[in-house]
Amino acid sequence: MGNIVYREPTVDDAEEIVAFYNRVGGETTYLSFEKDEYPLDVEGSRASIKDTAKSPNNYMLLALDDNRIIGIGTISSSWKIKSRHCGELGIVVENAHQGQGIGSEIIRRLIEWCRGNGITTRIQLDTRCDNELAVKLYQKFGFQIEGRLPNTTLLDGKYYDLYVMGLMLEEM
Numbered sequence: 001m002g003n004i005v006y007r008e009p010t011v012d013d014a015e016e017i018v019a020f021y022n023r024v025g026g027e028t029t030y031l032s033f034e035k036d037e038y039p040l041d042v043e044g045s046r047a048s049i050k051d052t053a054k055s056p057n058n059y060m061l062l063a064l065d066d067n068r069i070i071g072i073g074t075i076s077s078s079w080k081i082k083s084r085h086c087g088e089l090g091i092v093v094e095n096a097h098q099g100q101g102i103g104s105e106i107i108r109r110l111i112e113w114c115r116g117n118g119i120t121t122r123i124q125l126d127t128r129c130d131n132e133l134a135v136k137l138y139q140k141f142g143f144q145i146e147g148r149l150p151n152t153t154l155l156d157g158k159y160y161d162l163y164v165m166g167l168m169l170e171e172m
């Protein structure tokens, strides 16, 4: 395995980003979308990359191994005045590259970016309560469990709860 490179996407990455999300959607049940259920097509992804680059409180970070996308982290925020300080964190690392510190590095960089953008003071996310590895990973960075949304995931006839987790940047 070569060195992992972390960088923001350009529009030329759109096709691989969509393929990556559609693929990893089938690798885990912990993502909100299934295989081939990623909501954007390549055109949509191109537009989103452009919008994100222009936005002060939206961010996407790619992790690449040998020029191939192996992980993606995102911060998604509203433009609304009362809630634009809240950034929703999303992260996925492909199965073959998990457990190598890449997820931790992506989160570290997302938090650093939020601290520097002049707007974000709170990072939030939701994660399945049984995704113990992810919950522990977020707690390592100071995220707290703030609430529990019962029965919000329905998978193979079984209901699962989501934790709402949050990190206030001002307090740290």
Ligand SMILES: CC(C)(COP(=O)(O)OP(=O)(O)OC[C@H]1O[C@@H](n2cnc3c(N)ncnc32)[C@H](O)[C@@H]1OP(=O)(O)O)[C@@H](O)C(=O)NCCC(=O)NCCS
Residues within 6 Å of the ligand: 028, 030, 031, 091, 092, 093, 094, 097, 098, 099, 100, 101, 102, 103, 104, 105, 125, 126, 127, 128, 131, 133, 134, 137, 140
């Ligand atoms: C959650 C996720 C992003 C973590 O990425 P990662 O690259 O594996 O993270 P890291 O390598 O930094 O590992 C994080 C911690 O989990 C531990 N870990 C990772 N994989 C593990 C495994 N297979 N078995 C045991 N521990 C493991 C690491 O030791 C590390 O612990 P530490 O912080 O005490 O050192 C990744 O597992 C993933 O994409 N999962 C599927 C999608 C998902 O759940 N996304 C989050 C939805 S909210």
